[in-house]
């Protein structure tokens with residue numbers, strides 16, 4: 001039985017099997033579900049209660065959404081606010097939480113699997129390969145709705161040559177490619193990940209120098225994330241961590257002396 005509260009839930013990238021157990025339990029019991037319909041596919045809602053009130057939010061403003069949530073909770077309803085992927089990334093939940101706190105509405109957050117994690121699993125790669133790359137940058141391109149602070153400009157992040165997941169960039173893919181090329185070699189593999197977990201999912205691994213051309217040619221524009229990483233070179237990468245090396249000692253295992 002859920003409380004009269006707002007549960008802000010990460011839905012994962014699109015595959016219902018990638019909902020967390022906690023997210024699924026809450027979703028399937030909720031009285032009211034507000035969902036970002038441009039980013040959350042209908043299949044995520046397949047097991048919700050037949051009498052649940054479903055409210056798509058794609059055409060609504062914050063000023064429409066907040067009073068809806070407040071009114072339902074004050075009428076003793078459990079409300080799910082469903083966002084795609086994980087909540088920590090570009091979910092615009094900060095302003096929703098502030099408004100709900102002002103109205104003294106209880107809120108609980110439930111994390112989800114992010115698109116970059118689904119992409120790495122489907123590509124069969126670790127994004128932190130020892131001796132090759134040990135950091136992951138999650139970033140975006142400035143858009144009409146939000147601008148990226150100057151200190152986080154894509155070209156300066158590219159200088160780290162880390163594994164980099166680039167969100168909200170497909171409409172500006174030419175300039176994104178040019179900024180990445182300031183530091184990554186042109187043959188760095190890029191996975192163009194279109195609608196992961198949706199029925200029309202496409203993943204193309206291409207050299208960085210062709211990222212824009214292939215995106216445009218194959219019309220991989222809406223709901224696309226780019227994963228740029230030397231780790232995507234797959235079998236060509238030879239590396240091993242010390243963690244499971246026979247000569248490495250740690251708290252739970254004495255390494256062999258040779």
Ligand SMILES: C[S@@+](CC[C@H](N)C(=O)[O-])C[C@H]1O[C@@H](n2cnc3c(N)ncnc32)[C@H](O)[C@@H]1O
Nearest residue numbers: 013085086089090115167168195196223224225
């Ligand atoms: C508003 S952001 C939301 C990100 C979301 N919170 C997450 O963790 O994936 C939307 C952007 O995330 C990326 N994205 C979200 N879901 C995706 C999916 N299923 N496949 C590919 N990219 C996705 C795309 O870059 C899209 O433009």
